[in-house]
Amino acid sequence: MSTILLRLVLYLFLYLTCYEIRSEDYKTLTIPARNTPIKEEWKLVNNSDGIYIYTRSNYSSEVHEAMVNTEISAPPWRVNAVLADYKHHHEFMPYVSETVILRNESTKVSVFQQLDFFPVPITDRYFTIRIVIAPNQFGPGSYQICWSLENEKSFVRKGRGIEVLANTGCWELRPIRNGKSTSVNYYHSADPGGWLPTWVINKGTVEILPRMIKAVKKRVSAPQYKQFMSY
Secondary structure (H helix, E strand, O other): OHHHHHHHHHHHHHHHHHOOOOHHHHHHHHOOOOOOOOOOOOEEEEEEOOEEEEEEEEOOEEEEEEEEEEEEOOOHHHHHHHHOOHHHHHHOOOOEEEEEEEEEOOOEEEEEEEEOOOOOOOOOEEEEEEEEEEEOEOEOOOEEEEEEEOOOHHHOOOOOOEEOOEEEEEEEEEEEOOOOEEEEEEEEEEEOOOOOOHHHHHHHHHHHHHHHHHHHHHHOOOHHHOOOOOO
8 A cells, every 4th residue: 555655646746746847837826026135145155176066046936046165277268168059058068959050140049958857757948038248347358148038029939848938147258367267257147947946956957057067177188178268
């Protein structure tokens, strides 16, 4: 009897975790109100291999914002080249299985990405974001790369699974050590949609971010990024 009950509980958890509900209903429950004071200060929640992960509660949502601070042993232009190599993100970014560039301007790009979580029992996600690149934002040789969900329908694509309801953030790349290394600040706020419990989302963020940063650190040594990128 205990085994049957355990299986029923497990099935219920997976069902609630993976079930897709209507986006318009879910938005009324989870999208935070704008211009609402921040509830908490940043808290250090993970520190390993020189990667500092901070989180905080913000607005009225229980889903935490995240911030990362680290150093990458490559100049900012090379780190930017890796981040801007969208069509190859599936080769090194965690869970990214497909990328389609829908708009490609010098400092503005619209990108669709499909996320696949197999064998983790979580429904796949997808989103289309608009990325704005600002060279020299913090001084010569620096970059600011910010994104938010694309709102122009002509540059939005539908994928498999559940559409991500919120996805905003920034990379801030500053030259240090005579321009040979990069000080990285990364900010991220997202709502993956569906019925994922907030504790699962917050825990997943803390676990995925170090993997993503390590993937970028490893990728900068690839030979295709040796050429200087102006933006």
